[in-house]
Amino acid sequence: MLRTTISVFTGLLVLLLLSSWTVFLAWRSQRLSVERDLISLEAESAIARFSRGGVERLADDIAFEDERIWEEEWLWFAFEEEEFLFRLTGPESEDEDLEEATIAGFPGLYAEFDWDEGAELDHDDLDAYPLISYRVGLDDEHSLLVARFVPVRIRELSEILMFSSLILLVSGVPLIAATGFALRARVRRRIAALSLTAQAVGEGNLEKRAPVSDRQDDFDDLAKAFNRMLDRVATLTRNMRSVSVGVAHDLKTPVSNIDGRLQLIERDRKSPELISEHIERSRGHIAALQRTLDALLRLGEIEAGARRSAFTLVDLSLLCADLVESFEPVLAEMDKTLSAEIPSGLFVYGDPDLLSQLIINLLENIGEHARDGANAWLALTRSGDNVLLVVGDDGPGIAEPLREVLFERFIQLDSSRQSSGNGLGLSIVRAITELHHGEVRLRADTRGAVFEVQLPSSRANLAQELSRRPRPEYKSV
Amino acid sequence: MNILLVEDDEETASFICRGLREAGDAVTHLYDGRKGLLAATQAEYDTLVFDRLLPGMDGLDAVRVLRESHIETPIIMLTALAGIEDRVNGLEAGADDYLVKPFAFAELYARIRALCRRKPLLQEEHLLTVHDLTLDRTTQQVSRQGQLLELMPREYRILEYLMLNASQLVTRTMLLECVWGYNFDPKTSLVQTHVSRLRAKVDKPFDSDLIKTVRGSGYVLGSPDP
Numbered sequence: 001m002l003r004t005t006i007s008v009f010t011g012l013l014v015l016l017l018l019s020s021w022t023v024f025l026a027w028r029s030q031r032l033s034v035e036r037d038l039i040s041l042e043a044e045s046a047i048a049r050f051s052r053g054g055v056e057r058l059a060d061d062i063a064f065e066d067e068r069i070w071e072e073e074w075l076w077f078a079f080e081e082e083e084f085l086f087r088l089t090g091p092e093s094e095d096e097d098l099e100e101a102t103i104a105g106f107p108g109l110y111a112e113f114d115w116d117e118g119a120e121l122d123h124d125d126l127d128a129y130p131l132i133s134y135r136v137g138l139d140d141e142h143s144l145l146v147a148r149f150v151p152v153r154i155r156e157l158s159e160i161l162m163f164s165s166l167i168l169l170v171s172g173v174p175l176i177a178a179t180g181f182a183l184r185a186r187v188r189r190r191i192a193a194l195s196l197t198a199q200a201v202g203e204g205n206l207e208k209r210a211p212v213s214d215r216q217d218d219f220d221d222l223a224k225a226f227n228r229m230l231d232r233v234a235t236l237t238r239n240m241r242s243v244s245v246g247v248a249h250d251l252k253t254p255v256s257n258i259d260g261r262l263q264l265i266e267r268d269r270k271s272p273e274l275i276s277e278h279i280e281r282s283r284g285h286i287a288a289l290q291r292t293l294d295a296l297l298r299l300g301e302i303e304a305g306a307r308r309s310a311f312t313l314v315d316l317s318l319l320c321a322d323l324v325e326s327f328e329p330v331l332a333e334m335d336k337t338l339s340a341e342i343p344s345g346l347f348v349y350g351d352p353d354l355l356s357q358l359i360i361n362l363l364e365n366i367g368e369h370a371r372d373g374a375n376a377w378l379a380l381t382r383s384g385d386n387v388l389l390v391v392g393d394d395g396p397g398i399a400e401p402l403r404e405v406l407f408e409r410f411i412q413l414d415s416s417r418q419s420s421g422n423g424l425g426l427s428i429v430r431a432i433t434e435l436h437h438g439e440v441r442l443r444a445d446t447r448g449a450v451f452e453v454q455l456p457s458s459r460a461n462l463a464q465e466l467s468r469r470p471r472p473e474y475k476s477v
Numbered sequence: 478m479n480i481l482l483v484e485d486d487e488e489t490a491s492f493i494c495r496g497l498r499e500a501g502d503a504v505t506h507l508y509d510g511r512k513g514l515l516a517a518t519q520a521e522y523d524t525l526v527f528d529r530l531l532p533g534m535d536g537l538d539a540v541r542v543l544r545e546s547h548i549e550t551p552i553i554m555l556t557a558l559a560g561i562e563d564r565v566n567g568l569e570a571g572a573d574d575y576l577v578k579p580f581a582f583a584e585l586y587a588r589i590r591a592l593c594r595r596k597p598l599l600q601e602e603h604l605l606t607v608h609d610l611t612l613d614r615t616t617q618q619v620s621r622q623g624q625l626l627e628l629m630p631r632e633y634r635i636l637e638y639l640m641l642n643a644s645q646l647v648t649r650t651m652l653l654e655c656v657w658g659y660n661f662d663p664k665t666s667l668v669q670t671h672v673s674r675l676r677a678k679v680d681k682p683f684d685s686d687l688i689k690t691v692r693g694s695g696y697v698l699g700s701p702d703p
Contacts, residue, residue, distance in 0.1 A: 280693050283581070290579070291662055298661065301560050310565075325631060326657065330670045353561065357661060363663050425664075 006179050013172050017165055028154055032132065035148055036115070042084050043146045048330045049136045058144070059104035062086045066102040075106060075126055079149055085109055085121075085131070091141040099318045103142070111135055111145055119147055129155070190219040194226060206234045238408070250423075254285035261285070295424040299417055301407070302354065302431040309380070310351050316387055316455070319348045319355060320380055327363045335372045336393070338363070341379040346387050348455045350436045358432040361425040362391040362451055369449065371395050387457045392443070392450030403442055429453075478502040478523040482553065483513030483523065483539070486529055489578070493526070496582040502612060510534030517543055522550055524589050529556035529567065537570045544571030551592035553585070564660060583694045587646040594642060605640040608700040610679065610687055612640055621683060631656065632675040639698035648695035672696060 022188035050058045050474035059068050078085050086105035108122025111133040126149075133147035193211050209230060210223040229248035261282040268274040268403065324340040331338045348355070359378070366376045379390045407430040409423065429451075435439040439457040480497055484490040485508045497504045505522075510531035517525050525543075527536040542550055554572040556563060567575040574588050577606075605612040610621045617633060619626045628636065634656045639647055643674045649668045653659045657667070672688065680686040685701035 011481055245652055276692075287662070291664065295662060297560060301562070310561075325629070326667060326671070327665075331665050333666070333670050353658075353660065356659065360659075360663055366665060367665055383669075474520050 006176055006268070010172070010176055013168055013241060017168060020161060022164075024157060026259075029159070031151065035132050035151065035337055036134075039084070039132065039146050039148060040369075041396060043134055043136045043144070046086075046144055046146065047136060047138065050142070050144075055103060055138075055142055058138075059088055062088055062104040069102060070106040071326070072108075072123055074123075075123055079126055079129070082149065082348075085133075085145075085149075087145040087147075089143055089145075105145070109145055109147060110410075111147070138155070187219075188398040194219075194223060197226070197230075201230060201233075205397075206237060208292075210414060216458070235408075247292075247296070251289065254289040257285045258282045295428060299424060299428055299431055302428065302435055304434060311349055312352070314348050314350050314355060315345075315390070316348050316354045316355065317342050317344045317380060319352060320359065320378060320389070323356060323359050323363070324378055327360070331363065331367055334367045336366060336370055336374045336376050339375070339377045339462055342376070343380060343382075346380055346457070348436065348457045350455070354432045354435065358429050358453065359389070359391065361429050362453075365425055365449070365451075366391070366393045369393075369396075369398075374448070382457070383454075385420060386454045388437075388452060389453040389455065392446065393448040395448045397446065397448045399443065406442060407440070478589070479521070480504050480524050480526060480589065481513065481517055481520075481522045482506045482526045483510060483516075483531060483536065484526070484528040486506070486528070489528075491554070492582060493585065496586060500586060507531065510539050510570055514539040514542060517550065518546065518548060523593050525550050525552045526585075526589070527552060527554050527572070529554055529558060529563075535567060540567075540572050541570045551589075553588055553592065555580075555585075561660065569641070581694065583691070584648050584650065585647060587648050587651060587695065590645045591642050591647070591651065594645065605637070605643075607640055607643045607698060608687060609683075612637060619679075621679060624682075626678050628675070628678060631671055632678065635671060635675055636679065636698075639696060642698075644697065644699040646691055646695055646697050651695065 002168045045059060046061075049061055061436050062068065064070050064074050067269060077083065085105065087102055087109040088104040089101045090103045091101075106121075109119065109131075110122070111119040112187070112347050114135045116133045116135075117130065119131040121127045121129075121131060130150040131147045132146055135143060135145050137143045194269045197208050197210040209227045212220050212223045212227070214220075264276055265278045268278065320340070324338060324342070328338045328340075328389040363376075363378070366374070370376060374395055376393040377390070381390075409427045430440055433453055433455070438453060438454050440451060440453045443450040443452055480502055482497075482504055484493065484506070487490050490506055490508075494504050494506055496590065498556065505515060505520075508531075510527075511533035512529070513525075513527065514534060526537060529536045531539070536554060536556075540554065543550075543552070551574075552572045553574045553576055554567045555578060556567065557578045564575050564577075567634060573592055577587060601611060603614050610619070612619045612633075614637070619628055619636060621631065635652060638652065638655055642687055649660065652668050652672075653662065676686075676688050680688055687698055687701060689697045689699070691697060
């Protein structure tokens with residue numbers, strides 16, 4: 001891949017520059033500290049000489065071939081031999097004309113600070129070379145400036161490094177730019193494909209998808225993610241349409257029924273028995289209305305994922321056994337038998353309330369849709385790292401066209417919409433399963449309606465959770 | 478009973494006040510959360526009924542403040558917010574019960590009565606007796622007219638709850654919440670089925686019925702009508 005090569009090349013280049021500069025700077029600071037030590041030693045010995053013999057003695061020591069004030073050309077010696085430079089100044093040093101105050105050494109040596117790496121030299125040729133200097137006060141009137149040229153090796157190396165960095169940048173940047181430019185045409189083509197798709201979807205063609213090549217590069221990842229998003233949008237839009245119709249229907253029916261009962265109350269004003277009958281029926285309709293609204297709100301809440309914070313270790317075996325005990329007589333009253341196969345000790349990590357509701361919805365589905373005399377069952381098994389919950393009946397099952405849309409909102413299993421269900425039960429089942437990172441499906445090969453809910457039960461997670469709480473206890477409801 | 482109602486919705490408030498007064502209870506009605514909080518700290522009430530969203534001060538905050546100042550009067554929160562989180566927040570703030578609007582007056586009244594009766598003394602009672610029915614909470618044995626009854630665990634818990642609230646209306650939702658722990662209403666006749674099974678054991682073999690159905694609301698367990 002060209003792109004990979006370029007990024008590797010750029011990376012190596014930057015790495016090389018950075019590391020050589022780092023090594024150089026470390027080495028330089030170490031060398032400079034040696035220089036500083038030398039200067040300090042020299043300064044100390046100068047102080048010693050001053051205290052023993054005064055200004056005159058020190059000035060004589062600094063003198064170059066008996067001349068106290070150094071000539072410009074003498075500096076070449078200090079430069080080539082890596083010798084010290086001095087400037088001893090006397091009482092008049094406060095004056096404007098500093099050169100006059102120099103007692104010994106080179107008058108054109110200036111420093112701003114006590115320790116100064118930017119000391120300056122008034123010299124036609126040598127003023128370009130960096131100096132390190134140190135100023136010592138000898139007494140109230142005299143002070144001495146000791147300096148050295150920065151060693152040649154440091155200077156040379158930094159110059160080499162500067163030069164090679166420049167070469168690398170000058171040659172590398174255009175190379176990168178050139179290849180980038182070559183790539184851009186391809187990038188532009190790929191982006192154009194995505195943007196065409198986005199435009200088509202924007203214009204209302206929800207079925208349009210971005211092309212995915214077999215290169216499996218970043219663009220394909222992007223296109224795939226884009227397509228997944230479009231799938232989701234399409235489902236949501238489809239859902240929303242059926243939701244609006246469903247909400248309208250589910251609200252309208254009970255409302256018009258209540259209205260009808262109110263009219264009957266007005267008509268039957270004289271008969272208290274009939275009136276209480278109407279009132280009771282009205283309240284039944286209101287209860288149905290309320291259930292639909294509750295279910296919708298709950299669905300929204302579950303889908304927003306707000307409940308995951310309440311997750312805990314749940315003994316699914318115990319929970320199922322408890323539900324079967326509760327619902328077996330309910331189903332029996334509806335002429336359906338419920339049997340159960342529940343091994344003990346199957347745990348999942350989740351919300352016990354929501355898991356109860358999931359199972360209740362599946363059981364109620366049986367109550368509503370299975371034939372009279374049907375056999376229903378609930379089975380729990382471990383399959384690998386998952387717990388498999390199967391809730392099913394032996395007939396009549398779900399018609400082929402409904403299987404696809406079964407879990408969407410307001411899908412009625414009875415086309416007549418005469419049943420008491422609000423078409424939200426299985427949407428809630430799916431929402432709860434997804435909240436638990438599980439999967440729910442309708443088995444295809446069976447006579448009746450058999451739902452399989454697979455819930456992850458990673459043993460590592462559970463073991464960790466168990467060790468945190470030595471005695472997991474199903475919070476009995 | 479002396480009840481404080483803090484509710485800003487005129488219609489809801491008037492329907493609650495009327496119901497309570499007809500039942501012979503005294504009601505103080507306030508609209509503002511802050512004033513409600515003040516009243517609750519200054520006078521003795523048997524039960525406080527707080528709306529969740531109130532002017533002046535949020536009902537949830539008012540309850541929290543009351544509990545923090547160690548006022549242990551039973552509190553019922555009323556709310557239009559039906560979310561599970563809302564319920565949890567309400568109970569965590571210190572409310573004893575949480576009732577979602579719209580509700581029937583009978584539902585609210587039953588809950589108020591249940592809260593007032595939920596005295597520690599009764600909760601710790603080992604032997605519950607209503608008429609000729611006894612329930613032993615240590616051995617979990619139930620007998621009527623000296624005759625031992627075989628109950629399923631669920632039936633036992635329904636009966637226990639009915640007996641703890643003897644002679645009071647116990648609604649279906651109360652049973653769902655307290656016996657099953659469900660905060661939603663199953664479509665099926667879960668409660669009805671189990672209560673009728675319980676009846677078959679507690680009432681049917683005997684000459685009088687102790688469990689009476691209140692149409693559209695729930696059940697009352699008490700001595701048979703003379």
